[in-house]
Amino acid sequence: GENVEQHPSTLSVQEGDSAVIKCTYSDSASNYFPWYKQELGKRPQLIIDIRSNVGEKKDQRIAVTLNKTAKHFSLHITETQPEDSAVYFCAATFNTNAGKSTFGDGTTLTVKP
Amino acid sequence: DAGVIQSPRHEVTEMGQEVTLRCKPISGHNSLFWYRQTMMRGLELLIYFNNNVPIDDSGMPEDRFSAKMPNASFSTLKIQPSEPRDSAVYFCASTLAGDGGELFFGEGSRLTVL
Numbered sequence: 001g002e003n004v005e006q007h008p009s010t011l012s013v014q015e016g017d018s019a020v021i022k023c024t025y026s027d028s029a030s031n032y033f034p035w036y037k038q039e040l041g042k043r044p045q046l047i048i049d050i051r052s053n054v055g056e057k058k059d060q061r062i063a064v065t066l067n068k069t070a071k072h073f074s075l076h077i078t079e080t081q082p083e084d085s086a087v088y089f090c091a092a093t094f095n096t097n098a099g100k101s102t103f104g105d106g107t108t109l110t111v112k113p
Numbered sequence: 114d115a116g117v118i119q120s121p122r123h124e125v126t127e128m129g130q131e132v133t134l135r136c137k138p139i140s141g142h143n144s145l146f147w148y149r150q151t152m153m154r155g156l157e158l159l160i161y162f163n164n165n166v167p168i169d170d171s172g173m174p175e176d177r178f179s180a181k182m183p184n185a186s187f188s189t190l191k192i193q194p195s196e197p198r199d200s201a202v203y204f205c206a207s208t209l210a211g212d213g214g215e216l217f218f219g220e221g222s223r224l225t226v227l
Contacts, residue, residue, distance in 0.1 A: 032214035043204065043218040044156070089156065091216075098163035099144045099210035105155045 002027040004092050006104025014112050019077045021107045023090035026071065030092040033066060033073045034101065038087045047088075048075070080111045119205050119219035127227050131193040134222045137186055138207030146216065147180055147190050148204040156204075162188065163210060195226045 003026040013019050025033075031052040036044035050057045050064045050073065057064050061080075066073040077084055087108050091101040118137040126132055138145045146161040160170040162182045170180070177196070182188040192199055202223050206216040 034215060036216075043220050044216075045218070046215045049215065093214045098161060098168050099208040099214055099216070100146070100158070100161055100169070101214070101216055102158075103156045 002030060002092050002094070002102040004090060004102050004104045006090050006107060008107060009105065010108045010110075012110045012112065013080050015080060015082060017080055019075075019080055019084070019109055019111075021075045021088055021090070021109075022072060023074070023092075023104050024070075024072045025092040025102075027092065027094065028068075028071065029094050030102075032093040033064070034091050034093065035062075035064060035075050036089045036091065038089065038106075040086070044089060077109075080109075082111050082113050085109055085111045117205055117207050117217050117219035119203075119222050121222055122220060123223045123225075125225045125227065126195055128196055129194045130226075131191065132195045132199075132224060132226075134190040134203050134205075134224070136188045136190070136205030136219060138188070138205070139217055140186065142207035142209050142217070143185070144208050144210045145182060145188050146206045146208075147188070148206065148218075149201045150204060150221070151201045159190070192224075195224075197226045200224055200226050 006023045034049035037047045038044040050066050061078050063076045087106045089106045090104040093101040120135045144163045147159040149157045159172045160180045165182045180190045202221045204221045206218045
């Protein structure tokens with residue numbers, strides 16, 4: 001089955017700095033790679049996603065890159081703000097497999113004011 | 114749509130008691146997932162259904178856990194008998210398989226077994 005590894009497990013940055021979280025996956029059939037943000041006590045919610053036919057996608061301060069050959073993808077957050085503090089999960093999905101996502105273990109991001 | 118609806122939001126019970134968690138997926142979604150979240154083990158997939166049929170229950174920890182999806186708008190996760198190590202937040206999520214892939218999570222059910 002699919003295996004997703006996520007690094008680092010914790011990340012602390014100063015407000016305004018950039019944050020990068022990296023994930024690798026094992027199953028070359030995976031074709032959809034979402035990122036979820038989970039604030040304390042809340043549910044995970046999608047913040048950005050990328051499909052296997054795209055190398056990079058941006059949405060304001062967040063971006064995701066995908067390297068299919070190397071089977072890794074990354075989340076980039078620029079100009080971090082305290083409200084970016086949360087747990088971030090990457091996932092790999094084989095979209096025709098009933099939509100099942102395999103999640104990484106999560107990264108706790110702390111943005112210090 | 115109101116999103117994925119879970120109940121109860123909080124449950125405190127004593128060891129040995131039966132616990133039933135409920136989930137109503139988003140209307141039109143055809144896949145439903147039950148996850149368990151703990152500090153130690155992160156987000157674990159317990160079981161998932163497609164078109165109301167269980168596809169993979171390999172994540173269900175023990176026979177004490179069971180799940181059903183009698184129709185497209187309702188699913189239950191049952192623990193009988195419950196144990197303190199079952200204490201966790203249980204999330205239900207749904208998606209329309211083949212249409213994108215985003216998972217929509219419910220607000221979760223926080224279970225405490227004393």
